[in-house]
Amino acid sequence: MTVQRTGATAEADLRRDYESLGERLARRGVEIDALKARAAAFGVAVPSWGVGTGGTRFARFPGPGEPRDVFDKLADCAEINRLTGATPTVSLHIPWDKADPAALRQTAAALGLGFDAINSNTFSDAPGQRHSYKFGSLSHTDAGVRAQAVEHNLECIAIGEAIGSKALTVWIGDGSNFPGQSHFTRSFERYLQSMQAVYVRLPGDWRLFSEHKMYEPAFYSTVVQDWGTNILIAQELGPQAFCLVDLGHHAPNANIEMIVARLIQFGKLGGFHFNDSKYGDDDLDAGSIDPYRLFLVFNELVDAEAWVEGFNPAHMIDQSHNVTDPIESLMTSAMEIERAYVQAALVDRPALEGYQDANDALMANQTLRAAFRTDVEPILAMARLEKGAAIDPVAAFRASGYRAKVAEERPAVAGGSSGIV
Ligand SMILES: [Mn+2]
Numbered sequence: 001m002t003v004q005r006t007g008a009t010a011e012a013d014l015r016r017d018y019e020s021l022g023e024r025l026a027r028r029g030v031e032i033d034a035l036k037a038r039a040a041a042f043g044v045a046v047p048s049w050g051v052g053t054g055g056t057r058f059a060r061f062p063g064p065g066e067p068r069d070v071f072d073k074l075a076d077c078a079e080i081n082r083l084t085g086a087t088p089t090v091s092l093h094i095p096w097d098k099a100d101p102a103a104l105r106q107t108a109a110a111l112g113l114g115f116d117a118i119n120s121n122t123f124s125d126a127p128g129q130r131h132s133y134k135f136g137s138l139s140h141t142d143a144g145v146r147a148q149a150v151e152h153n154l155e156c157i158a159i160g161e162a163i164g165s166k167a168l169t170v171w172i173g174d175g176s177n178f179p180g181q182s183h184f185t186r187s188f189e190r191y192l193q194s195m196q197a198v199y200v201r202l203p204g205d206w207r208l209f210s211e212h213k214m215y216e217p218a219f220y221s222t223v224v225q226d227w228g229t230n231i232l233i234a235q236e237l238g239p240q241a242f243c244l245v246d247l248g249h250h251a252p253n254a255n256i257e258m259i260v261a262r263l264i265q266f267g268k269l270g271g272f273h274f275n276d277s278k279y280g281d282d283d284l285d286a287g288s289i290d291p292y293r294l295f296l297v298f299n300e301l302v303d304a305e306a307w308v309e310g311f312n313p314a315h316m317i318d319q320s321h322n323v324t325d326p327i328e329s330l331m332t333s334a335m336e337i338e339r340a341y342v343q344a345a346l347v348d349r350p351a352l353e354g355y356q357d358a359n360d361a362l363m364a365n366q367t368l369r370a371a372f373r374t375d376v377e378p379i380l381a382m383a384r385l386e387k388g389a390a391i392d393p394v395a396a397f398r399a400s401g402y403r404a405k406v407a408e409e410r411p412a413v414a415g416g417s418s419g420i421v
Pocket of ligand 1 (some may be wrong): 211244273318
């Protein structure tokens, strides 16, 4: 049992820790207040579906106070942002979050939230829709199914415009389970034609994100399976099309940070879906399995900030919370993502470049590890404190009684929607 430090004691402890870290960083030529300002400015979007308990193919075990609709989801997202100060935007998913756009916009504004990329869904059938996506959507062999999928994406753009989104994320489940089932070239050609029909209707200040995934739900081939196919899509469609990288959508041991670097180099990195995995697309909490990989991804992003004009990747959490309180998981994940960002900002880049040019492999690696080893928690906590968020968000959440309160207000509903892409 640890002693819970709260209030004035916690703040006094934090100020001492911050001062001490500031002294140590100053010896390395690093100004701690500048890092704190970067931490304070950092934000990652919360997916609306993440605040409901997730599940697996086998079962879902709902927790108390599950959100009943998009407005409950927004309330939970606001709680996450209130305590972390790091999640100012929400990413909606259509049709799960369909509601009056004016009401969505007003509710979000009242809660201090904005809207990030809007996500379409053509990987499952919505009640009452004319055609089924069982055998695909944007790449389907039937032109009627493809037209329906295109129309859905156009509807998502219209909803997004009404609520202030500036990007559409398209992930499809299209693929095949059997060798021979699909013609690789023809299905991809159909996909490109459908995406072109969406792309030409994109508002001028919007971005279109395509998200690749190696497998699942299709287990033999998927139409948008890897970053190679993804960059082809973005290059074929045009300057408003970008690649979205979900950390769980690669083969085991893939060098994701290098994929990130390549996409940046050719101006096609759109953003991320953050999560973590041990075996496949596990959708575990960001930074819970391999925080070093998360840091290495941010190392590329921070490097790019220095030389890519207008560099502005969209960051979103995309996880499934099966055994934790989703609000607690999303808060800790947002903080882990921000931690990796601040650690990456600590990398001594001139020194690193010197070691790279001199082929000093050991010192180059040590330069990265010196940043990764630095405990930047006082920087993150001070940034939170100064913006009125919590020094320790999870402790504050548990002390707030929020979960018990919403559990009373929100009777359990059968089969509440939750999903993960
Ligand atoms: Mn994703």
